[in-house]
Amino acid sequence: MTTDYETLRHADLPQVRAAIRAGRYHSHTAGLGAGYLQANLAILPSAYALDFMRFCQRNPKPCPLTGVSDTGNPMMFTLGRDIDIRTDVPAYNIYRDGKLAGSATDITDVWTDDMVAFALGCSFTFEDALMRAGIPMWHIDNDTTVPMFRSSIETVPAGPFRGKMVVSMRAIPRDRLDEVRDISRRYPLAHGGPVHWGDPAEIGIADPTRPDWGDPAPIPDGHVPVFWACGVTPQVALEAASPPICITHKPGHMLITDIAEDAETPVLPPENNET
């Protein structure tokens, strides 16, 4: 028995998590668990964990680290009271030697006691904030995927992790540019402020109407193309590192955490703390 999107849209967070965990919901998480931080996922063998963490620290805009598991422990205890990373994401992609090898809705039989799980902030958080400020998001209003481009901006490498930064583009009315920059800078765990605005060629994008990932979106008169660091960047870096195994969320199918979207830090205090 499956649960449909419309039902879950009006459900609370425990109900959403229960449906995902029980395998009753396998679809995207946009608009679910309103008010709670959603995260991208990367699971790696422990031998790669220190370099990947360094890569995230050095590239905080594309890779805003919001949580790290203990080695071999699937419970992401800093992000929720009972999040089991093996079952609590609606769909996973499994890469072997850097190549997509399959997908799954439960990775209990793939998880090993040598693995480390990383949660990275995603753009939902700042898009929500922009829409609350009355900035339209064309791709959301038109039910498409935001356009994404491989830019010429180099990431800062760490061990085998390296590559160009992937950026997402949103067309913003020229007179609201400063406001958009200020609002998105307030969300460093959701890619922060834009990395570029104006001429796409300056960051190596020849044609802004032909994205490398996602769907095309218009740049109407009076609008400026604004580019944010994108969560596809770590996937490109993971392909470059080509670990024997790596598990990610399926794009759009995020981990929904217990952390409020406007929390100052993405960490639950230990349960024995009184403050």
Add this chain to the structure above:
Amino acid sequence: MTTDYETLRHADLPQVRAAIRAGRYHSHTAGLGAGYLQANLAILPSAYALDFMRFCQRNPKPCPLTGVSDTGNPMMFTLGRDIDIRTDVPAYNIYRDGKLAGSATDITDVWTDDMVAFALGCSFTFEDALMRAGIPMWHIDNDTTVPMFRSSIETVPAGPFRGKMVVSMRAIPRDRLDEVRDISRRYPLAHGGPVHWGDPAEIGIADPTRPDWGDPAPIPDGHVPVFWACGVTPQVALEAASPPICITHKPGHMLITDIAEDAETPVLPPENNET
């Protein structure tokens, strides 16, 4: 030949770094390299690096990670174009098995190719911002060290790293409390917003006039004691972990980076980037 504090106070950053590197300056760095981010230092054997990084990610207020070296590479290339962590801090403490074993002004002969260096944000940044807003800092005006206390707040453990959070206290006029909270929250890499304000007993501090570290400071009428997470917390966690060797800065003797204090992220872009 040594350089004195008053001379360096009016020097630019390259001159300050050159004096420190050449061993001509061994004293504290408050007020030096104005406008640049200063950082606490912890150097550990690589076997401890992943757990220490997890500890920092899980405790971002006391341990705001601003830079991590490659294993065995003493050049902190994300924090400056030529920072050599073996020579560019005015004074170091060396711990063996968790106990202070000595101090040094140069650690070239102690550094090994198995070591990882971590830079952590410090309170100078938010104190500067508060003073610019006209909030007096009693300990600075009176040339004392801020009072610090071992609180009852538990850190989130990671491997062998654990312990109570150490907090620093500043007395703030009651009518400026909201403003102080808002300003300091803007500096997540400098301990962020306060962790507590009001009754010290609520976080296990029996007598706010008797600090565990630093000097006592008054709480005048109309003022509220405000507590921030403190950079001594990782030192307590390092003692708990008791690695065979650990090197830190000597308190007050910080690493001065090339990063602007108000930078959105504490990372220099690779030199080959055009943007």
